[in-house]
Amino acid sequence: MTQEKRTSAPSDAELVAYLDGELSPADSVRIGQQIAVDPELAERVEVLMNGARAFREAFEPLLSQAPTERLDSTLSDILARQPQAPGRLRPELSAYRLAAVAAGVVLMLMGAGLDRFVVTPIGRSLFSAPSHANESEDWRRAVAQYLSLYTSDTLSILPDTSTAKQQELASVGSRLGLDLTPARVELPDLALRRAEMFDYEGNALGFLAYLDPRSGPVSLCIIAGHAEDAPPKVEHRRGMNVVYWSQANHGFMLIGRTSVDHLQAIATIVADRFGGSGVDKGG
Amino acid sequence: MPRKSKLAPVRPERINAMQRPPSDLVKAGLRGHLARLWRYGLVLSGRRDVAEDLVQATCVRALERADQFQPGTHLDRWLFSILHSIWLNEVRARQIRQGAGFVDAETSLSFDGARQIEAGILAAQVLREVQNLPEAQRGTVFLVYVEGLSYREAADVLAVPVGTIMSRLAAARDTLGRRTGYRGGRSTTEVGRR
Numbered sequence: 449m450t451q452e453k454r455t456s457a458p459s460d461a462e463l464v465a466y467l468d469g470e471l472s473p474a475d476s477v478r479i480g481q482q483i484a485v486d487p488e489l490a491e492r493v494e495v496l497m498n499g500a501r502a503f504r505e506a507f508e509p510l511l512s513q514a515p516t517e518r519l520d521s522t523l524s525d526i527l528a529r530q531p532q533a534p535g536r537l538r539p540e541l542s543a544y545r546l547a548a549v550a551a552g553v554v555l556m557l558m559g560a561g562l563d564r565f566v567v568t569p570i571g572r573s574l575f576s577a578p579s580h581a582n583e584s585e586d587w588r589r590a591v592a593q594y595l596s597l598y599t600s601d602t603l604s605i606l607p608d609t610s611t612a613k614q615q616e617l618a619s620v621g622s623r624l625g626l627d628l629t630p631a632r633v634e635l636p637d638l639a640l641r642r643a644e645m646f647d648y649e650g651n652a653l654g655f656l657a658y659l660d661p662r663s664g665p666v667s668l669c670i671i672a673g674h675a676e677d678a679p680p681k682v683e684h685r686r687g688m689n690v691v692y693w694s695q696a697n698h699g700f701m702l703i704g705r706t707s708v709d710h711l712q713a714i715a716t717i718v719a720d721r722f723g724g725s726g727v728d729k730g731g
Numbered sequence: 732m733p734r735k736s737k738l739a740p741v742r743p744e745r746i747n748a749m750q751r752p753p754s755d756l757v758k759a760g761l762r763g764h765l766a767r768l769w770r771y772g773l774v775l776s777g778r779r780d781v782a783e784d785l786v787q788a789t790c791v792r793a794l795e796r797a798d799q800f801q802p803g804t805h806l807d808r809w810l811f812s813i814l815h816s817i818w819l820n821e822v823r824a825r826q827i828r829q830g831a832g833f834v835d836a837e838t839s840l841s842f843d844g845a846r847q848i849e850a851g852i853l854a855a856q857v858l859r860e861v862q863n864l865p866e867a868q869r870g871t872v873f874l875v876y877v878e879g880l881s882y883r884e885a886a887d888v889l890a891v892p893v894g895t896i897m898s899r900l901a902a903a904r905d906t907l908g909r910r911t912g913y914r915g916g917r918s919t920t921e922v923g924r925r
Contacts, residue, residue: 460901465882510773519769
């Protein structure tokens with residue numbers, strides 16, 4: 449691995465492995481922390497994130513263009529020409545056995561295909577909001593775009609190790625100037641699956657992703673640098689409901705496909721936990 | 732460093748599969764992968780007829796070597812590695828890349844009606860971008876991001892170290908990431924190294 453400038457600075461190759469979820473939890477946390485404190489590194493990540501595309505969807509139509517009939521008959525010809533391996537497969541059994549094996553193999557391969565659901569965080573939108581628009585609104589738009597890329601599957605496959613999660617939380621919290629203990633961010637009926645740190649126009653932005661068994665992904669986002677308190681408001685973005693407010697120098701936002709009532713109930717809990725003495729390090 | 736593949740419980744059907752002779756598995760499984768093999772051949776060669784030849788050669792080779800297939804592993808990965816090695820060692824040298832590659836009118840118009848028109852345009856754009864990548868990067872992007880192989884699996888298929896997979900993907904994403912004018916990307920400012 450080439451080492452640039454500082455000995456510990458991750459290479460592009462490592463950053464891409466980080467984005468692709470190919471690193472061990474420990475390496476992932478370490479690189480996440482480095483990105484959070486190094487603007488130049490964050491800029492590299494931005495470029496690499498911009499290099500993600502909906503590859504799988506783009507290539508899907510090519511499958512239906514395959515000359516399947518010709519390929520099928522070619523294979524049949526090849527199979528017919530195959531010399532019978534002595535003593536392995538009696539001819540009268542072969543058709544039955546092939547069918548039986550085919551059924552098993554199809555099952556196996558269907559399962560195999562699900563082993564890995566590629567998660568490619570296409571977070572470019574987080575970093576490329578138009579600068580002329582309202583700043584306070586922009587970060588919510590960016591978050592909505594980002595969360596809209598999440599599915600329940602995305603969150604379900606993330607490794608569920610509480611130590612990694614606590615490290616992620618501690619890292620995000622220290623950047624936000626908030627004490628993000630599990631007790632503070634665990635929400636009723638929602639499973640916290642991931643904590644990510646972003647830099648939004650120079651402000652630290654923490655993105656906590658939860659899985660609601662009924663409605664799918666829900667996110668609590670916290671952004672530093674909101675001086676004025678503001679009471680909760682409701683809005684709708686990308687087919688999702690949003691409740692947002694500001695308190696103690698931070699902007700808060702809850703977003704998901706769950707009901708507004710549900711989000712407001714969660715918002716009350718969160719606001720209570722981070723109110724008053726709840727904010728520790730002043731951002 | 733990339734982690735090893737996740738441990739997952741072995742499914743009952745896979746246990747059954749492990750008890751069958753490998754050649755049976757290959758014979759029975761091949762047919763289900765023809766379209767994906769053809770697509771991989773198309774990505775490598777950029778030509779539909781060559782892709783078809785590659786699939787045929789892969790089938791022959793796979794059946795010849797069926798006893799080498801390890802039951803319980805992914806047949807599709809094994810077939811990809813055969814196709815890749817045939818392409819690399821036997822076909823590529825005498826193949827002069829020509830024509831429009833895998834992006835053409837047929838591709839961009841093959842979606843189901845107006846519902847998908849916007850998606851179709853974006854998809855064609857993505858295909859074009861991938862097609863313009865250097866061959867090694869293109870194949871690696873395809874295996875990891877389209878076929879969903881882990882870095883380790885892609886390294887095995889391509890017979891290269893995992894670090895090579897990582898650097899190819901990084902180079903590809905750097906190229907694509909610095910392209911301007913992509914959907915929602917920055918259009919006026921240069922995004923890149925300082």
